[in-house]
Amino acid sequence: MASTYSFDVVSEVNMQEVDNAVNQAKKEIEQRYDFKGSKTEIDLGEEEIKIASDDEFKLKSVVEIIKAKFIKRGLSPKALDLQKVEKASLGTVRQTAKIVKGISKEKAKEVVAEIKESKLKIQTQIMENQVRVSAKDKDDLQAVIALLRNKDFGIDLQFTNYR
Template sequence: MPTFDIVSELDKHELQNALDQANKEVTTRYDFKGTDSAFELKGTTVTMKTQSDFQLDQMFDILVQKANRRGIDIKCMERKNTDVQLKTAKEDIEMKEGLDAPLAKKIIKAIKDSKLKVQAANQGDSIRVTGKKRDDLQQVMQMLKGMEDLELPLQFNNFRD
């Protein structure tokens, strides 16, 4: 029986490349001269450091632009912990990955409501979809790609006949 897995993964190598490009742009831009602005990556958290709140917004725009070019969906970025003091501003951006329980339930419910002849099972950080026909599985993929209210980007792995 054909199967595939639904996952939400972050390509850390591409994220590092996007941050390197963003750091390079920040160091060469005139409006950031002498500000010691930089992006740092620790685990799945990106930290932006600069001098003002306005520059944090500009840095976030640069990061979004570079991440889009590298194929990273901005749905996985969540801005948190803005700390603005007298001459320093710092903000953390959490890069979300993995399917949490509420999102997995929402996806499984959408698959069951579609009335296609497939079964969906939660397997921790992924959802396994099984069906008798390959066409049914492809319809599930198209339906999930068309859903706009999902908080995370989805990838489809391990398609097997």
């Protein structure tokens, strides 16, 4: 039997599901009456989704459609980091939504600080884009998972490698 137990706190996004969600959003926009004749485009890149539309109202509608498709595909809308709306040519507007993969150093420090405040006998370690949590008691690890699920860090957290 192991003397210590551990798990990793990660923020991962399934890019195939992102692609499926974007394709579903494109199909819905093509079929919707309020988007007939509009210059609305959605382009999926490696790390971002570029959205362009006629005006800010339609752009917000497209973003809401994409978020709804994310939820239907089992993805968290927190995986989208929406940038500011920019003016484009011919009176159109555009927005970039970066896809958040991994936990940044700042967010990892927030997660570790939250765990330390709990006063549980837990060791934490920041490893590149994830946080490893280890303890001698599985109940402490379960308490940390519950604690992190109840706190909003602005990113979607998953718990992997539970040993």
